[in-house]
Amino acid sequence: MRYLTAGESHGPQLTAIIEGVPAFLPITTAEINNDLERRQKGYGRGRRMQIEKDQVQFVAGVRDGHTTGAPIALVVENKDWTHWQHIMTADHIDEENQGKRTVSRPRPGHADLNGAIKYKHRDMRNILERSSARETAIRVACGSLAKKLLSEFNIEVACHVRRIGPVEAAVPDLNELSIADIKRITEDSPVRCLDAEAAEKMMRAIDQAKEEGDSIGGVVEVIVTGVPIGLGSHVQWDRKLDGKIAQAIMSIQAFKGVEVGIGFEAAERPGSEVHDEIAWSEERGYYRKTNRLGGFEGGMTNGMPIVVRGVMKPIPTLYKPLQSVDIDTKEPFEASIERSDSCAVPAASVVAEAVVAWEVANAFCEKFGSDHIGEMKSLLQSYVEEAKQF
Numbered sequence: 001m002r003y004l005t006a007g008e009s010h011g012p013q014l015t016a017i018i019e020g021v022p023a024f025l026p027i028t029t030a031e032i033n034n035d036l037e038r039r040q041k042g043y044g045r046g047r048r049m050q051i052e053k054d055q056v057q058f059v060a061g062v063r064d065g066h067t068t069g070a071p072i073a074l075v076v077e078n079k080d081w082t083h084w085q086h087i088m089t090a091d092h093i094d095e096e097n098q099g100k101r102t103v104s105r106p107r108p109g110h111a112d113l114n115g116a117i118k119y120k121h122r123d124m125r126n127i128l129e130r131s132s133a134r135e136t137a138i139r140v141a142c143g144s145l146a147k148k149l150l151s152e153f154n155i156e157v158a159c160h161v162r163r164i165g166p167v168e169a170a171v172p173d174l175n176e177l178s179i180a181d182i183k184r185i186t187e188d189s190p191v192r193c194l195d196a197e198a199a200e201k202m203m204r205a206i207d208q209a210k211e212e213g214d215s216i217g218g219v220v221e222v223i224v225t226g227v228p229i230g231l232g233s234h235v236q237w238d239r240k241l242d243g244k245i246a247q248a249i250m251s252i253q254a255f256k257g258v259e260v261g262i263g264f265e266a267a268e269r270p271g272s273e274v275h276d277e278i279a280w281s282e283e284r285g286y287y288r289k290t291n292r293l294g295g296f297e298g299g300m301t302n303g304m305p306i307v308v309r310g311v312m313k314p315i316p317t318l319y320k321p322l323q324s325v326d327i328d329t330k331e332p333f334e335a336s337i338e339r340s341d342s343c344a345v346p347a348a349s350v351v352a353e354a355v356v357a358w359e360v361a362n363a364f365c366e367k368f369g370s371d372h373i374g375e376m377k378s379l380l381q382s383y384v385e386e387a388k389q390f
């Protein structure tokens with residue numbers, strides 16, 4: 001499977017074209033809208049989220065509540081477009097036009113200056129419109145479809161927030177929590193955190209950052225259960241599924257790092273406290289006694305839950321602005337801000353869930369075919385039986 005997205009933050013709509021989704025996957029707009037709503041919620045978001053009410057439309061590839069196997073086209077409209085229509089359609093390229101409203105003041109930490117120099121745009125709106133994380137709405141729609149595909153094979157995906165600024169949540173015991181528990185608890189938490197005490201502190205940390213005109217980042221975790229052994233492959237660098245997942249997480253706006261399993265902690269521990277011992281039982285087949293490696297060895301899934309974390313830097317648009325240089329005057333300035341999120345970590349956890357689901361679903365289709373859901377189910381069943389007795 002593959003997908004591409006198009007669309008500007010303040011343009012009329014976001015669009016995705018998805019290729020390679022098997023036929024006869026049951027799917028409704030309501031299921032995708034639920035994930036779109038989850039992405040919009042979250043403590044610390046700015047005024048834009050009060051304007052948007054993200055809803056998906058299927059414009060191709062879905063008929064009578066099922067995928068047909070043809071390319072799928074998805075659309076999410078930007079409600080804010082009506083307010084920005086003039087700015088988005090006016091001629092901002094004409095430098096003689098004194099009435100134009102161009103962006104000449106790059107924000108440190110955003111794509112503005114690099115993109116402007118690279119694409120030779122004197123109006124940096126042409127960069128910020130596309131670099132904006134508004135695009136994550138349509139990626140969540142694609143990921144939602146991927147989650148639906150995985151759920152047909154009892155593979156479930158969930159996310160939660162591990163850290164916001166200085167506040168770290170207690171490490172969850174994943175042996176004690178089902179995916180349903182994680183979903184239920186995080187849905188009730190404004191910061192999508194499993195640790196209620198930490199969640200309160202996280203909200204106060206967001207309040208404080210906001211009061212100080214600052215922004216704040218954090219760490220999100222994605223968990224995938226029910227994964228068969230052998231998704232991804234060791235045979236070629238670009239077929240390793242942990243590598244693909246890392247790239248997908250890093251592609252989310254403002255993400256700066258990825259960890260799988262115990263991640264960076266592996267550097268501090270001896271091998272005997274990192275590698276997961278192998279066991280076998282009639283009921284489970286091969287399994288691991290622990291899951292410190294987060295479900296991966298050799299770029300392939302090992303049947304244990306996938307556990308992956310990503311770190312999001314603080315939002316670059318600050319009410320307490322950092323020093324920058326106006327590209328028209330070359331004078332230093334301190335920007336004035338119209339609106340911005342002060343923390344988008346809870347929203348970003350939903351995006352991380354979506355992009356991980358996509359990569360796992362894609363690897364699943366590579367292994368079990370991607371023409372017809374029923375055909376894939378038969379293949380999976382015989383593979384799982386064989387793997388148990390292997």
Ligand SMILES: Cc1cc2nc3c(=O)[nH]c(=O)nc-3n(C[C@H](O)[C@H](O)[C@H](O)COP(=O)(O)O)c2cc1C
Pocket residue numbers: 046109110111131132133136252253254255315316317339340341342344347348351
């Ligand atoms: C869900 C989400 C919401 C975001 N909201 C904002 C925002 O309101 N203001 C802002 O300056 N950056 C925001 N960002 C981050 C920028 O889009 C990002 O920092 C920018 O595109 C530059 O890319 P980079 O940080 O990956 O280098 C958000 C990111 C995510 C994932």
Ligand SMILES: C=C(O[C@@H]1CC(C(=O)O)=C[C@@H](OP(=O)(O)O)[C@H]1O)C(=O)O
Pocket residue numbers: 009046047048049052131132133134135136137253339340341
């Ligand atoms: C629109 C979304 O996020 C936006 C991401 C974003 C950025 O610079 O990345 C900047 C803000 O946009 P605006 O300047 O219009 O307020 C956020 O609201 C969204 O998540 O749907």
